[in-house]
Amino acid sequence: MKGTTYPHAAGFVAGDRPQVVTSRFQYDDSYTLQRYLATDGYKGLQAALAKSAVDVHNDVKGATVLGRGGAGFPAGVKWGLTPQAVWPRYLVVNGDESEPGTYKDRLLMELDPHQLIEGCLIACYAAGLSQCFLYIRGEMAVAQERVATALNDAYAAGYIGKNILGSNFSVDIVLHWGAGAYVVGEETALIESLEGNRGMPRLKPPFFPAAIGLYGKPTIVNNVETLSNLPWLLRNGVEAYTAIGTATSPGTRMVAVSGHVKRPGVYEIINGTTTFRDLLYGEEFCGGIRNDNQLKAFVPGGGSAPWFLPDQLDLPFESKLVGAAGSMLGSGAVMVMDDTTDIVAAAYTLVRFYAHESCGKCTPCREGGTWLERIMMRLVDGHGTTRDLDQLFEIGQTICPGEFPHAASERLGLEAKPFPFRMTTICFVGPSAYTAVDSALTLFRDEFEAKIVQRNLIPVSVGASE
Amino acid sequence: MARLNEANVVYAKEIIGRYPKARSATIPLLHLAQQQDGYVTNEAIEHIGALVGATSAEILGTATFYEMFKFEPVGKYLVNICTTLSCALLGADELMHHAERHLGVKAGSTTPDGMFTLESAECQAACTEAPCLQVNYRYRYRVTTADLDTLLDDLSHGRLDGEVPPHGTVARVRQQIPSDRTVGVFAPDDVTTAPVWMPAPTAEAPK
Amino acid sequence: MTATETGTEATVPPPDPNEVRLTINGRPVVARKGDYVIAAAQNIGEYIPRFCYHERMSSVGMCRMCLVDIDTGRGPGLQVACMVTVVPDMIVNTQSQSALKAQEGIIEMLLANHPLDCPVCDKGGECPLQDQSFSYGPGESRFVEEKRHFEKPIPISDLVLLDRERCILCDRCTRFADEVAGDALISFTHRGNLTQVNTFPDEPFASYFSGNTVQICPVGALTAKPYRFKARPWDLEQTESTCTTCAVGCRTVVQSSRDELLRYQGVDSDPVNWGWLCDRGRFNFEAVNSEDRLDSPLVRVDDELQPTTWNAALARAVELINEAKAVGGAGSIAVIGGARGTNEDAYAWARLAHDVIGTPHVYPQMGDGAQINLLGFDRATIDEAANAATIILMAPDLKEELPVLYLRLRDAAQKRRSRIIEFTQKGSGLSGEAWRVIQYQAGNITQAVAGAGADAAIAAQLAKGTVVIVAGRANLAENPLEVGNGVVAALGLAPAAKVLPAFRRGNVVGAIEMGLVPGEGGMHVLDIARASAAGKIECLILLGCDPLSDLPDSDLARQLMAGAPRIIAIDTFLTKSSSPAHVVLAAAAYGEKSGTTTNIEGRVSTLSEKVTPRGTSRPDWMIAVELAELLGADLGVSSVDDLTDAIAANVSGFGAATVAALRTARDGIVCKGSLPPATAQVSTIDERNGYDYRLVVSRKLYDNAVGTAKSPSLAHLTMGSELHLHPLDVERVGSTDGADVKVTSKRASMVFKVVADDSVVRGSAWVPFNQPGPSIGELIDAAAVVTDVRVESF
Numbered sequence A: 001m002k003g004t005t006y007p008h009a010a011g012f013v014a015g016d017r018p019q020v021v022t023s024r025f026q027y028d029d030s031y032t033l034q035r036y037l038a039t040d041g042y043k044g045l046q047a048a049l050a051k052s053a054v055d056v057h058n059d060v061k062g063a064t065v066l067g068r069g070g071a072g073f074p075a076g077v078k079w080g081l082t083p084q085a086v087w088p089r090y091l092v093v094n095g096d097e098s099e100p101g102t103y104k105d106r107l108l109m110e111l112d113p114h115q116l117i118e119g120c121l122i123a124c125y126a127a128g129l130s131q132c133f134l135y136i137r138g139e140m141a142v143a144q145e146r147v148a149t150a151l152n153d154a155y156a157a158g159y160i161g162k163n164i165l166g167s168n169f170s171v172d173i174v175l176h177w178g179a180g181a182y183v184v185g186e187e188t189a190l191i192e193s194l195e196g197n198r199g200m201p202r203l204k205p206p207f208f209p210a211a212i213g214l215y216g217k218p219t220i221v222n223n224v225e226t227l228s229n230l231p232w233l234l235r236n237g238v239e240a241y242t243a244i245g246t247a248t249s250p251g252t253r254m255v256a257v258s259g260h261v262k263r264p265g266v267y268e269i270i271n272g273t274t275t276f277r278d279l280l281y282g283e284e285f286c287g288g289i290r291n292d293n294q295l296k297a298f299v300p301g302g303g304s305a306p307w308f309l310p311d312q313l314d315l316p317f318e319s320k321l322v323g324a325a326g327s328m329l330g331s332g333a334v335m336v337m338d339d340t341t342d343i344v345a346a347a348y349t350l351v352r353f354y355a356h357e358s359c360g361k362c363t364p365c366r367e368g369g370t371w372l373e374r375i376m377m378r379l380v381d382g383h384g385t386t387r388d389l390d391q392l393f394e395i396g397q398t399i400c401p402g403e404f405p406h407a408a409s410e411r412l413g414l415e416a417k418p419f420p421f422r423m424t425t426i427c428f429v430g431p432s433a434y435t436a437v438d439s440a441l442t443l444f445r446d447e448f449e450a451k452i453v454q455r456n457l458i459p460v461s462v463g464a465s466e
Numbered sequence B: 001m002a003r004l005n006e007a008n009v010v011y012a013k014e015i016i017g018r019y020p021k022a023r024s025a026t027i028p029l030l031h032l033a034q035q036q037d038g039y040v041t042n043e044a045i046e047h048i049g050a051l052v053g054a055t056s057a058e059i060l061g062t063a064t065f066y067e068m069f070k071f072e073p074v075g076k077y078l079v080n081i082c083t084t085l086s087c088a089l090l091g092a093d094e095l096m097h098h099a100e101r102h103l104g105v106k107a108g109s110t111t112p113d114g115m116f117t118l119e120s121a122e123c124q125a126a127c128t129e130a131p132c133l134q135v136n137y138r139y140r141y142r143v144t145t146a147d148l149d150t151l152l153d154d155l156s157h158g159r160l161d162g163e164v165p166p167h168g169t170v171a172r173v174r175q176q177i178p179s180d181r182t183v184g185v186f187a188p189d190d191v192t193t194a195p196v197w198m199p200a201p202t203a204e205a206p207k
Numbered sequence C: 001m002t003a004t005e006t007g008t009e010a011t012v013p014p015p016d017p018n019e020v021r022l023t024i025n026g027r028p029v030v031a032r033k034g035d036y037v038i039a040a041a042q043n044i045g046e047y048i049p050r051f052c053y054h055e056r057m058s059s060v061g062m063c064r065m066c067l068v069d070i071d072t073g074r075g076p077g078l079q080v081a082c083m084v085t086v087v088p089d090m091i092v093n094t095q096s097q098s099a100l101k102a103q104e105g106i107i108e109m110l111l112a113n114h115p116l117d118c119p120v121c122d123k124g125g126e127c128p129l130q131d132q133s134f135s136y137g138p139g140e141s142r143f144v145e146e147k148r149h150f151e152k153p154i155p156i157s158d159l160v161l162l163d164r165e166r167c168i169l170c171d172r173c174t175r176f177a178d179e180v181a182g183d184a185l186i187s188f189t190h191r192g193n194l195t196q197v198n199t200f201p202d203e204p205f206a207s208y209f210s211g212n213t214v215q216i217c218p219v220g221a222l223t224a225k226p227y228r229f230k231a232r233p234w235d236l237e238q239t240e241s242t243c244t245t246c247a248v249g250c251r252t253v254v255q256s257s258r259d260e261l262l263r264y265q266g267v268d269s270d271p272v273n274w275g276w277l278c279d280r281g282r283f284n285f286e287a288v289n290s291e292d293r294l295d296s297p298l299v300r301v302d303d304e305l306q307p308t309t310w311n312a313a314l315a316r317a318v319e320l321i322n323e324a325k326a327v328g329g330a331g332s333i334a335v336i337g338g339a340r341g342t343n344e345d346a347y348a349w350a351r352l353a354h355d356v357i358g359t360p361h362v363y364p365q366m367g368d369g370a371q372i373n374l375l376g377f378d379r380a381t382i383d384e385a386a387n388a389a390t391i392i393l394m395a396p397d398l399k400e401e402l403p404v405l406y407l408r409l410r411d412a413a414q415k416r417r418s419r420i421i422e423f424t425q426k427g428s429g430l431s432g433e434a435w436r437v438i439q440y441q442a443g444n445i446t447q448a449v450a451g452a453g454a455d456a457a458i459a460a461q462l463a464k465g466t467v468v469i470v471a472g473r474a475n476l477a478e479n480p481l482e483v484g485n486g487v488v489a490a491l492g493l494a495p496a497a498k499v500l501p502a503f504r505r506g507n508v509v510g511a512i513e514m515g516l517v518p519g520e521g522g523m524h525v526l527d528i529a530r531a532s533a534a535g536k537i538e539c540l541i542l543l544g545c546d547p548l549s550d551l552p553d554s555d556l557a558r559q560l561m562a563g564a565p566r567i568i569a570i571d572t573f574l575t576k577s578s579s580p581a582h583v584v585l586a587a588a589a590y591g592e593k594s595g596t597t598t599n600i601e602g603r604v605s606t607l608s609e610k611v612t613p614r615g616t617s618r619p620d621w622m623i624a625v626e627l628a629e630l631l632g633a634d635l636g637v638s639s640v641d642d643l644t645d646a647i648a649a650n651v652s653g654f655g656a657a658t659v660a661a662l663r664t665a666r667d668g669i670v671c672k673g674s675l676p677p678a679t680a681q682v683s684t685i686d687e688r689n690g691y692d693y694r695l696v697v698s699r700k701l702y703d704n705a706v707g708t709a710k711s712p713s714l715a716h717l718t719m720g721s722e723l724h725l726h727p728l729d730v731e732r733v734g735s736t737d738g739a740d741v742k743v744t745s746k747r748a749s750m751v752f753k754v755v756a757d758d759s760v761v762r763g764s765a766w767v768p769f770n771q772p773g774p775s776i777g778e779l780i781d782a783a784a785v786v787t788d789v790r791v792e793s794f
């Protein structure tokens, strides 16, 4: 099977494809300053400092560097949303990676922290951001240690702080770390958390962080992978960057494929063109479903994304197409379920996740999420009733009124309902608690009904390790 | 063991000094308290409130929002077995049941000898390495029941002391910002002009 | 401004740039830029259901109850009306199918974990959750799961209990505590479905404003001890009134059942209290209901005060007055007090004293207030103060003495409308909000102000915009003339500044304006006391006042009382001072009489009679009318309304406050009399020679005043008498925090517990006034400008 793995880079699988952000993963000392400098380190920053801030900003706009945190919003455009003549402006780096199925930002922080730091510096230079806060998920001890070491070395070497590389560009990067709360990944909650508060999202609009963010000042929130793209972009130029992928989805993106595939792993794939079939069955990718079982369903973009069926395998990683097909690319996380999977139990783990991670602010999320979880648990344990199935749907209606997005199914003769949905909550945690329920219920209602009849009292496990 | 000790107060003040507003240091300081005592004591909460200028109720409100902070003693080793989808698909439940049997406690509780606290955790961003777990936030990947037995055994015999610090300590490397390099912090409201490297405000509408 | 007002009929007023035109439920609406949809809708009578939204606090969009269909061009979509601001051509539909369905869904979810114990809940019958479930809810709940469980009501303070099972997590109480009161002692804890409101262990929600959280709680989660289980809302009758506990004059509703006062609630008066009340004002109705109230007049018979009829009592009072006249002339009669009554009480008594009895010796305060001529300056309203670019604070701690004014000024500082420059002898509740805190020692205000004027930054700030000086008696051990000196000095720095006088006692401004002030050759209360000591006062009339408790110089107070051979007291209780009286005339209390009151702004607003006066007690004004009659004069009034109109007719500046006008003016009518402004007075301070701590004495919210002492829920909240020194001074006197120290002035020497307190200026010693324990009044010399003391450890 093609594709190379490295003992020091658990999960990462290299292939002979362009490597924009993972080029150093092959080295077991990839996170050190020496290695970084030996492999074009901080050349992107030098290239940036040689230009005006405006030109650098234009490069990022020109390259349409899409946000990799979930929303897929172009970074260059976001930087332009700060209100004129309002200072100071801050950069907050979102390293809170917690979306079920998502594993990429942690790799980038553990294996190439200097690349991230360089990306932060370029962003601060381009957008006039005078202080940067690098927020790393609390549970990621090694990532915190690697980034801390990298920051210390970079400060000592003059890449961070006052008059960087002798220029008039000065910025501090402060390492900040969380304490375990998925919702804090949401940018407004991230800011609340960074201000020392409970991580409850602030409603937006009218308060986009770019306008009113940290300490009430304009704040750019960008994802770790997004920023890690910038050094390569500045080194190789816009043309080189847009030469990869498609016009609407240029460059590469990191995708973690987990679950029932032969070779689960994190792959840097070409944006826009690579299809899910390539990824799940391709030789240099996952190489097929484990034990050559049948594919039952897969989650295309992290736990918040509506599920896909084999019907959708030929869709490429292109947000418009995936959206039209009823789901989203989200955070580059594909979770694969083969035909041995207990769909109800599988959906339950995701419902439980979002119910547990609700911040408690919005009534529908706080109450509805737990309500869904309770019913799903009943169903998993075989105590459910048909009444419960309608109730699940009714609760969904309170969180997300109207028809919920779902994939097309030949088997069920079902048309796709495109993304997105309407919602009664502030952030997406509420809807996400219902997403898996809706997908499972819409695409596999028979399995729910089977459980009701079965009255199966032995707790079932979602799937076996073999 | 209660308020932050002298060394930690010094470090706490250094951390506070990195933020335009002291309150931002709340979570790092709570970690410091947990590192000192193994869990977050009420005295520490009061002390932190005084340091960052918030009431104890506010600090408690922040602290209890986050998973990692514990408010009574937990085991020397906190074993978090991920049970979210990717791990569940590859036998997380099985692994959890095995752990419960091995340690003789249910998920969410601590062994009588105070050595292990077992918890069922949510996604740990290692989904391709399922099923996975963390011991005091150090990862173990693709864990079989046999791996788990060995791990627990090694831990209880101190064979992993070098690699896995006692509960409370997360990162062992700390950021140091050299005083001769730092730009320093400014009260957000005191900054009213663009940074020097930014081009002069060309035709910028007044705010 | 309308064309007619400007007098330029021809020109059409220009279109208001802040006006926004939109459509709500098919009706064209004109709102203002920045208005939330929920408010714009309410203004045209379209009520959008809500739980977390509160017009006096920031929006959080937490409960999601106010979801409505909003179309800003991209088609209708559900949005929360409490967070979305109006924009031109916006189309709002609060009645759309989707909106109604969403609201129904939210109610169902709110009820999912709610105990539905309405039959035993204080809120039942006036509960927004109950009401809105009725009008917007699904009717039945399909939630069959186990509900969330918490320990039933836990006391979160001395006055408030919290039932977390009923709480719907609307963030109102917590937002109030943090944003409005600045006492963030309650907070959300835990997360998601386990979220709850709580205090920190052993750190109760000890806020002077805790009662407001009970009022704004949209469910029965927060209940007030003084009201719990007392009545069901449907048994309550209520009428709007004005609180007279202090001189802010908060608007209230007074609620009663079976002729007993049961609850006060704040009413939102935009220029005054924004709906808030302090706990003292909210809960001291207990005093009105007190067993100890006088229910009939008393006369002294062989040294015993004995109940009697009004005829007998009034006859005896007139006898005493006439004897006094016969012995020493009208000038030997003094009338002091009157600041606790209504304008009508004060007016009637002023007429009685000056015109009928004919004495000039009339004084409304006990030497514990500021100069009456503070009312002579260009007067500011509370709104003007709370919107001034600069607020110069040279007042007592407003949080302790005028709590809701404190809230208004705190809001001004918090929202960055105003910068506060505080001159203080001891840190105050507002010091934390102040832009500059200038500490000074009693007697040095003039120098302190001069010093501040020399500071370029301060000078620049004062030039920035309007300036309001909030001035009052910061130190009862300092001569009140210093207050005037401070204002005059401040006006030197900001000549255009207006002055908001921080008088404390309920209707002191009314008493002054109504004429309870010295007439030609009349004496100040302190001089009346000295005259009494010299045997020159034949009859002393105490009009609802208690000099033995309130006159800062205890020795002088005793002389005042001892020197007077005849004492007539008009009072609601037997106090220290009314007990030795020869005749005690039982007075009706707050809530038992109607009329008007005047707050620090000069705002005249109405008081309502809700319950019948205790026993045979009657309002002060009626007593005055009857005494006048027995003294052979006719005040020409027979009802409160007569008096109100008489005031409008005869008191200069009060012409607008007629009965008719007041009936429609819900926020009252601002009136200002014609007193001349206070002028600078030379104050010479004698050498300290060994008495090296300057005494600062001021009031706490809870003290021995009858209103508090006779309210069981409040009485135990007094801090007690103790001496506070700066920590370094505690060391300096060789003592330790909590130890006893000997405190000596030229007057006397007594023992206090010493407390280290860094809010006290070095070289000063602070003691709270009128608290249980040693009375600091024994050390105070009212004749001196300041009182210095020696502090020695044992």
Ligand SMILES: Cc1cc2nc3c(=O)[nH]c(=O)nc-3n(C[C@H](O)[C@H](O)[C@H](O)COP(=O)(O)O)c2cc1C
Binding pocket: A066, A067, A068, A069, A070, A071, A072, A073, A075, A078, A094, A095, A096, A097, A098, A099, A182, A183, A184, A185, A186, A187, A188, A221, A222, A223, A224, A226, A227, A427, A428, A429
């Ligand atoms: C519930 C929720 C969780 C999120 N978690 C993350 C996260 O863990 N990491 C992340 O980078 N973005 C996360 N996001 C997206 C962020 O809100 C934000 O869009 C992103 O960090 C912006 O960076 P980008 O533009 O570079 O993608 C989350 C969003 C939501 C609604």
Ligand code: SF4
Binding pocket: C166, C167, C168, C169, C170, C171, C172, C173, C174, C197, C216, C217, C218, C219, C221, C222
């Ligand atoms: S106690 Fe009442 S006001 Fe406070 S949060 Fe709960 S429901 Fe809201």
Ligand code: FES
Binding pocket: A100, A101, A102, B082, B083, B084, B085, B086, B087, B088, B122, B123, B124, B125, B126, B127, B128, B130, B132
């Ligand atoms: S689901 Fe287990 S680590 Fe992601």
